[in-house]
Amino acid sequence: MESLAPELIDELNTKKDPDKGLKELEVEEGQKVIMRFAPNPNGPATLGSTRGIVINSEYVKKYGGKFIIRFDDTDPQTKRPMLEAYEWYVDDCKWLGAEPDEVVIASDRMPVYYDYARKLIEMGKAYICFCDGADFKKFKDAKKACPHRDVSPEENMEHWEKMVAGDYEEKSAVLRIKTDITHKDPALRDFGAFRIVKAPHPRPEIADKYCVWPLLDFEGAIEDHELGMTHIIRGKDLMDSEKRQGYIYEYLGWKYPKTTHWGRIKMHEFGKFSTSGLRKAIEEGKYSGWDDPRLPTLQALRRRGILPEAIRKFMIEMGVGETDISISMNTLYAENRKLVDPTANRYFFVWDPVEMEITEAEPCTVNPALHPTEDRGCREIKIKNQVVICKEDAEKLQSGSKIRLKDLYNVEVTSTEPLQAKYLNDSIESVKKDKMRIIHWAPVDGVPVKVLSPDGEFTGVGEKQVTTELDKIVQFERFGFCRIDSVDGQVVAYYTHK
């Protein structure tokens, strides 16, 4: 077939393997793709934010374009930005292999937003509304214009200047964009574009420079155009946003970027969590910090030894469907395990250790392989006539039980309290013949190990040599993969996954 009709093979391949990763983007001739990830830096990146980073940057990589991170930090109050988070986000992007080509901070660009606000006021497309929230809602629900809708641009401009100058109290005035007050979808009727917030911005260079801040629909609309965005991929909770922003684009004669949406993503393992909720829990000491292994932050996953490639694959596999999904961490772990398994050295770690005395055995040194299939050398463990084994293994033993201590020798239990055994032989054949259980162990004078995992802490004893694996991911046999986080005095490891 290859020689007869090579073109048919191509055809077969394209049909069977329709671009495994992301769907094609609609790109116009000669168009340079520009996409962005636009977080509010009110906390660190979580697994949820990661989708935006990975998918957007992946498309940019695929088509060759520009990836921008834009901080939508125009709410100094309710979702108050966190100063450290700006750096964190950029770091996390880099770590994920999605280094931004450009970093934009909305709070730096207020003059731009003000200019467009004035422009729209002049055009009669925006007005200052003095209704309080409830009153406006009544008008809106009744499809009626509020009394402030029809004042002249000149008068509106005066109000605007006073508003910007700080003459009005918070909540007493808001700039609205005129849409269609009779639109059948109430979500689209005359939406708010700017409101008054007198709390200072956390960024020292901004601080109390402004008291009138744009809302997302306005800020995002302007920026997406100013930055030349060609495509936007974001959550479908922002679908209406596009329709609202459409009015601004129409007034200003702009063309809206092509949009795609994804549904809500929920992880089985993590309940509902909000950035502000987490922040509070951390302050209360319920978590050790943003990188507490129980949290779904990128910092935590990173510390636990989840590799960025695993996260990328995981997100790309998930695609950009509009369906709301609920997915398990196990899928991410499976991805990570495949990457980590060939490189992780193996060690013994005994949790809930129980001492076992072995009679009739000579002190010895054993050299188990660092990896079962890759040729990476050996470890060295010295023992005399005592080892520790896991309590859960010890509990299954009775007098007379024969058991294999992995990579060491076979013993027969002679007493369970205290736990004692006598040396039998070294023969691996007899292990197979007698179907002995093979358990791991550790020297009694090993190094103390503490493992921090999403399900709590494990403490026990490990081989001394683990201390040479700082910052590496190892596999504690019959336990799971862990990243060695620190090695002074005791070894502290973060649990990756089974």
Place this chain on the structure above:
RNA sequence: GCUCCGAUAGUGUAGCACGGCCAAUCAUGCAGGACUCUCACUCCUGCGACUGGGGUUCGAAUCCCCAUCGGAGCACCA
């Protein structure tokens, strides 16, 4: 209340714009087996789905309508 989305195996996902090639893809999961001095990895085999009801059509996962379920917006949050 009004409006807008969505629905394929346990979980994700491909297929749906141009109906037939779908007895429906891939991954993960689960079950069994092989390998193995780890409950890891690898390999083999198997399990498992078009939400329901109408309609259009020679033919529907794919088009239309209704229902059900899930999500979202109507904020001076992003």
